[in-house]
Amino acid sequence: MYLLLGLVLGIMLWSAHLGESCWAPDSTQSCFEAAAITNQCLACICQVESGCDTSRGCTANKCGPYQITSAYWAAGGSIGADWETCTGVPDKTCAEDTIKCYLGQHVGALIVHHGRLLTCEDWVRVHHAGGLDGMNSASADAYWRSVQAAGCS
Template structure:
């Protein structure tokens, strides 16, 4: 019985921390106009693909898809990587409240504690404009 309760709580935590499709789509649009861009130098390292993923981000999402650049250029793999990254870090960033698209966007832009960094507000404003537009 105890293991069933733990499994249910784990599922609830994953559900509560999940980024919604609209937010994910807006992040993709802001990063690359949702195109599989090649790698380019950005803030001390290369960023690649649909979400302009850095190698450290890809490692943090579990290193899926046979390689960082390969996964970044594959929409399904990149989507999954971002979702796993958000599941891993959103609750750590926001504490006991339910994460919002703002939290997810700022974590994507600023790393595991990005939701608390002033430097990520401008990025959120871009994502929010997309999010509000439908």
């Protein structure tokens, strides 16, 4: 059942944004809805990335409490005015929307591959290392252990 659901969802996601990195925020099925990552899971990522320091701003090539790079921001739909304004400000909403958009692009493939609903571990791994190719890497394993050590599962 989940495999069929995943296949249908994957086709819908793929066809809904051909040539785009994310759906427009006013579309019926937005990328924010596609990535059903919980607020608790987002909070865990935030904690591991920066101690959830909302005053962090931008340093080197990473911005804000989620330490989002400009490439990740672009892959997440280039939400907001620009990368630094979206991800490096104390209000985490735009950065979280960027993460949801980025993750939303991988939903269909992940469900088809796993044949089950996605967990925080799946989202954390994709956030850190990319889609199916990166999520099982040694780097993703280490990142997931960091998230678990922060008290998340």
